[in-house]
Amino acid sequence: MFKYWVNFLLFILISYNPFNLSAKTALEPVSASITITHSASDEWLVDYRFSKPIEAMIVGPKVVDYRQTSWQILTPNFALIQLDDGEKLISKTGTFSNLRIKVSHYSDFAMDDYAPSAKFSDGGVALYTEFLFGDVVAAGLLHKLNPSLEFKTKLNEHIITHAKINDGRGVYTYFGPQKMKRSGDVDLIVDPNMPKWLEDSFNKVVPLVSKIYSQRLNRTLTSPPQVMLSAGDIDSIDSFSVKGGAKNNQLVMIYKGKGLLEPSAEKQHMLERLIAHEMAHLWQQDVHNGGMSAEEPWIHEGGAEALAVAALVAANLWEKDYFEKYSRYYTKRCNDILGEQTLKAKIEQGNWDAVYACGFSYFAQSDAELFELWSYLISSADHSGKHFSSEMLEQFLAKEK
Numbered sequence: 001m002f003k004y005w006v007n008f009l010l011f012i013l014i015s016y017n018p019f020n021l022s023a024k025t026a027l028e029p030v031s032a033s034i035t036i037t038h039s040a041s042d043e044w045l046v047d048y049r050f051s052k053p054i055e056a057m058i059v060g061p062k063v064v065d066y067r068q069t070s071w072q073i074l075t076p077n078f079a080l081i082q083l084d085d086g087e088k089l090i091s092k093t094g095t096f097s098n099l100r101i102k103v104s105h106y107s108d109f110a111m112d113d114y115a116p117s118a119k120f121s122d123g124g125v126a127l128y129t130e131f132l133f134g135d136v137v138a139a140g141l142l143h144k145l146n147p148s149l150e151f152k153t154k155l156n157e158h159i160i161t162h163a164k165i166n167d168g169r170g171v172y173t174y175f176g177p178q179k180m181k182r183s184g185d186v187d188l189i190v191d192p193n194m195p196k197w198l199e200d201s202f203n204k205v206v207p208l209v210s211k212i213y214s215q216r217l218n219r220t221l222t223s224p225p226q227v228m229l230s231a232g233d234i235d236s237i238d239s240f241s242v243k244g245g246a247k248n249n250q251l252v253m254i255y256k257g258k259g260l261l262e263p264s265a266e267k268q269h270m271l272e273r274l275i276a277h278e279m280a281h282l283w284q285q286d287v288h289n290g291g292m293s294a295e296e297p298w299i300h301e302g303g304a305e306a307l308a309v310a311a312l313v314a315a316n317l318w319e320k321d322y323f324e325k326y327s328r329y330y331t332k333r334c335n336d337i338l339g340e341q342t343l344k345a346k347i348e349q350g351n352w353d354a355v356y357a358c359g360f361s362y363f364a365q366s367d368a369e370l371f372e373l374w375s376y377l378i379s380s381a382d383h384s385g386k387h388f389s390s391e392m393l394e395q396f397l398a399k400e401k
């Protein structure tokens with residue numbers, strides 16, 4: 001019943017700094033005002049003004065070939081160069097304080113990272129801003145960048161961004177004809193070209209699951225969650241793929257593929273679970289220091305998967321026995337994947353199937369009530385600033401005894 005498993009690209013959010021910079025010293029941040037202007041349907045002009053002359057900006061890890069194919073550096077004598085740990089913009093003629101690039105819509109994505117932009121069928125498009133800037137080098141030393149973003153458009157349209165744009169870097173900004181529609185306590189945009197069966201499903205699932213998380217985790221998000229579901233590239237492939245990313249109280253999902261046009265109960269279950277999983281990440285991350293651990297990803301991934309199924313059942317969207325069905329399925333799957341190896345070894349090999357399956361299996365088999373356990377983990381991470389860990393799980397269990 002879960003044969004679509006491999007078709008889904010579950011997004012794994014890495015909330016720590018994924019980019020290991022070999023800098024001499026980190027000094028006080030350099031400020032930059034960055035103006036992003038939607039200049040044509042699939043195009044943006046990005047203007048940078050730095051508070052002091054810099055030699056280079058390290059824009060981050062490679063995002064497939066996004067920057068090579070969809071960036072055009074309009075300021076003369078600049079180059080985008082590849083480093084072992086990422087990509088860097090440099091001036092060939094010395095320092096610079098201003099820079100202009102033209103960015104085009106790019107729908108491909110790396111497995112474990114966000115899509116650069118999400119296209120809607122009505123001309124709307126959401127741009128992921130974090131790929132556009134990074135740390136800078138000035139006088140030979142590395143500085144954090146303190147960006148201040150501003151959005152403009154030359155088209156007759158709305159611009160929707162998130163209040164967290166200037167304190168959390170990873171935010172999508174939407175340019176297009178839609179306005180956010182309040183659904184329960186969620187702000188929602190569903191692509192007008194979303195197949196009807198999916199639109200109906202999402203309109204039900206998103207507000208109900210959000211309500212369950214708020215109630216059962218005993219926690220409302222620090223700002224209303226924004227959910228954007230795009231289907232502008234739905235005809236681009238024959239089968240289907242779904243890419244989702246949750247960060248900073250914002251969730252953007254990209255639905256691609258003609259396979260989504262035909263409804264099926266099996267696909268519907270898969271897609272409902274997927275969106276509820278990504279929504280669980282919103283609650284897991286909305287804490288001091290982001291909650292999610294790079295060392296023990298099975299906790300937040302397995303936790304999100306278990307919370308998703310439990311919330312769908314609690315919202316009466318799914319039959320009661322679904323949690324047990326998934327529990328049996330994932331436990332077997334976890335055992336099959338691990339064989340003689342440990343989960344830690346599988347994680348080190350980058351086996352994400354093991355992360356989800358064994359993570360879910362852990363929470364399903366735990367004696368603790370799932371929502372109470374996660375309510376504890378989330379508030380504990382928020383108070384301590386620590387990431388979710390086995391130690392935190394043990395603290396909860398010890399407290400329960």
Ligand SMILES: [Zn+2]
Binds near residue numbers: 010011277304
């Ligand atoms: Zn996930």
